[in-house]
Amino acid sequence: MSYVNMIDTQLNNAYSQLKDLATTVVFNNRDVTGFDFSSAEPTVETDPGKTVKAVVLKESKKENVRTLQLLLKTAELPEISQFDTVDIKGETWAVGPITFQRRYITLLTVVLGG
Amino acid sequence: MGKFVGLQQDIYSVFAKQEWKAEQIATYPSLMVPDNPGQEYIRVSIVPSSQGINISSVSGILIIDIFAALISGPKRPLQLADTLDIFLVAKSIELSTGTTQFMGSSVSSTQKDKDDPALSMTSYSIPFSYFGVN
Numbered sequence: 049m050s051y052v053n054m055i056d057t058q059l060n061n062a063y064s065q066l067k068d069l070a071t072t073v074v075f076n077n078r079d080v081t082g083f084d085f086s087s088a089e090p091t092v093e094t095d096p097g098k099t100v101k102a103v104v105l106k107e108s109k110k111e112n113v114r115t116l117q118l119l120l121k122t123a124e125l126p127e128i129s130q131f132d133t134v135d136i137k138g139e140t141w142a143v144g145p146i147t148f149q150r151r152y153i154t155l156l157t158v159v160l161g162g
Numbered sequence: 163m164g165k166f167v168g169l170q171q172d173i174y175s176v177f178a179k180q181e182w183k184a185e186q187i188a189t190y191p192s193l194m195v196p197d198n199p200g201q202e203y204i205r206v207s208i209v210p211s212s213q214g215i216n217i218s219s220v221s222g223i224l225i226i227d228i229f230a231a232l233i234s235g236p237k238r239p240l241q242l243a244d245t246l247d248i249f250l251v252a253k254s255i256e257l258s259t260g261t262t263q264f265m266g267s268s269v270s271s272t273q274k275d276k277d278d279p280a281l282s283m284t285s286y287s288i289p290f291s292y293f294g295v296n
Contacts, residue, residue, distance in 0.1 A: 080196045083189070088170065090194050097199035129197050 052151075059121060059152055061100050067126040073118070074135040100124040105155070111150065114160045116141065122154045134158050138148050165220050166210060173208055173224060173293065175193040175257060176249050178185040185245055201281065204242065210292070218294030223251070226286040227275070229275060235274050239284035243269050250262035250288050260294040 063070050077095040080148040084091060101124070116136070132143040136158070144157035163171075176182060177189050182259055188203035190196070202274055210222035226246060230238045255262045270285040 075255055082196075083191060083194050084174075085174040085189070088174055119163075 050061055051079060055152055056138045060093065063103075063121065066103060070103050071136060072084065073084075073102045074099050075128070076133045076135065078131040079128060079129045080131055082140045092131070095126070098124075098150050103137075112161060115144070116158050116160075117147070118158060120154045120156055122152055123151060127154070164252045165214075165218055165292060168257070168289075168294055169210055169220060169262060169292040170208060171259060172257055172262035173206070173290075174254060176253075177206065179249075182249055187242060187245065189195055197257045199229070202234075202238075202242075203215050204227070204246075204286075207220065208285065214291060216291065219292055220294075221289070221291040224264070224288050224290055226288075228269075228284045228286055229278075230272045230284075231283045232274060232280055234282075236282075239272050239282055243267070243284065243286045246288075258285050258295070260292055262290050265289045265291075 074097040075119045076097045079093050080090045081093050082091040083089075102121060103119040104116050104118050106115075108115045116133075128143055128146065130143065134141045134143060139160060141158035141160045146154060146156050148155040166200045172201055174191075182189070183254060188200055190199065192205055192207040195203070201219040205227040207225045207227070208222070210220040211223060214220045227241045228239045228246075230242065250264045251267050253264050255264075265288065267286060269287075272282045272284040275281040275283040
């Protein structure tokens with residue numbers, strides 16, 4: 049087995065062992081492909097949501113804005129756009145900055161205002 | 163309709179024209195630039211920063227950031243600025259909600275784009291006054 053496959057396998061094992069510490073989240077991919085200046089509306093393309101497992105590493109709140117830092121398996125992720133949203137436990141969060149991304153794992157910040 | 167939306171409609175109408183579309187310059191308002199906008203595009207920001215002559219009026223500056231391939235050199239952004247001049251300088255845009263009068267334009271020095279080092283960024287700006295219909 050190659051090292052790449054071995055690490056992937058071990059990463060899947062690690063997520064399995066996390067059991068309910070790993071939360072199911074849904075990425076809703078939305079990309080702006082243009083802008084109609086007549087209607088002042090963006091042209092938005094959406095893809096069906098992609099369900100992945102995430103571990104919430106950190107949760108914070110400042111004023112009315114809540115922030116989560118998610119640990120994700122890079123291989124499971126769709127291409128993340130600045131306009132994407134993530135559904136987590138019935139709430140829709142906006143995608144924030146990717147703070148770390150390597151071949152195997154990604155740390156993504158998501159934000160919920162109000 | 164308020165003066166700010168009226169102003170936005172006036173300015174957006176420039177970029178909705180067939181003549182502008184024929185220039186084939188990808189144009190986006192600020193905050194609506196896609197993740198992969200390509201090697202050449204402009205980003206439009208309306209800054210209605212000063213009071214007008216009455217409560218229905220406002221003046222300010224239209225800032226258009228011009229992005230071009232760095233390898234195309236310093237001439238291409240200025241060609242795009244000249245194209246913008248054709249549509250904006252000294253032009254008066256009159257819609258049912260009000261009139262926008264543009265003045266003369268200027269550009270900043272061309273810099274390497276901070277986010278994409280393969281692109282240059284040149285800031286084009288032009289003051290305007292908007293006169294709303296009471």
